[in-house]
Amino acid sequence: MKTYSAGMPWMIVRLKGQSFALPTQEVRELVMKPQITMVPDAPEYVRGVMNLRGRVVTVVDLRKRLGMTPASEEVESFCALMAQRRQDHVNWLTELEASVRERREFKLATDSHKCAFGRWYDTYKPDNVWIGALLGRFAEPHRRVHSTAGEVLAFESREDWEGALGLIEHTRSGELATMIGLFANLQDLIRESRQEIAVVLETGNRLFAVLVDEAVAVEKFEGENLGPLPVTTSDGVVAQFGRKAEALVLMVSTERLLNPPHGSAGS
DSSP states (O other), rough: OOOOTTTEEEEEETTEEEEEEEGGGEEEEEESOOOOOOOOOOTTTTEEEEEEETTEEEEEEEHHHTOOOHHHHHHHHHHHHHHHHHHHHHHHHHHHHHHHHOOOOOOOSSSSTHHHHHHHHOOOOOOHHHHHHHHTTHHHHHHHHHHHHHHHHHHHHOOOOHHHHHHHHHHHIIIIIHHHHHHHHHHHHHHHHHHHHHHHEEEEEEEEEEESSSEEEEOOOGGGGGOOOSSTTTTTEEEEEEEEEEEEEEEGGGTTTTTTTTSTTTT
């Protein structure tokens, strides 16, 4: 395994909130939003190839190479969850209307903090200021949608069924429509903000790129803050760590990235 001297600079990158380091002596450039062409039957951790000024360069999904969920899957999973939470509220108002028409009790959550979206909303901590700002716009229309149930109950107590139905329709075209638009905006923003960066590396005589969530900084690690991990990956891709304050940074052995992981097809 290649060894690196203490005090040399490392590029700090982020993957799923964890910090990793790539040796800057092997970093050639960064490519934002790379255009990648898929290669049939390539190893699962190889996203494809990209054209780098006439050179065809292999692109490794570093998340997948290290056994993490790919960023694209996380994004689509989040968007699918938001689509379900949006539909929950469409269904919620439909059920409220049905309960009025059928003169029966409405049994779904009337507290905006107790529905599935409300419980998620109260605990979710966005890592992006724009996503946080957009999420903040959900609070009032979401509260108003759920408060409709109490107002409908007041109409029902007076047997004002038309008033109850009118309020439901007003909510459907007002606060619920606002929420539906916000869900669509949130899905778009999540997809736009999760754009990967290709870090082009040259190790030995091989030129290739790795996809990372973000490139953060260049740091040096002195001898006392650099050491071997007590547990390493089976193929040695990550075997060292660096320490910055209380944070651990995992060092990537770039020369091993294109080798198939142990236990994978072709290894």
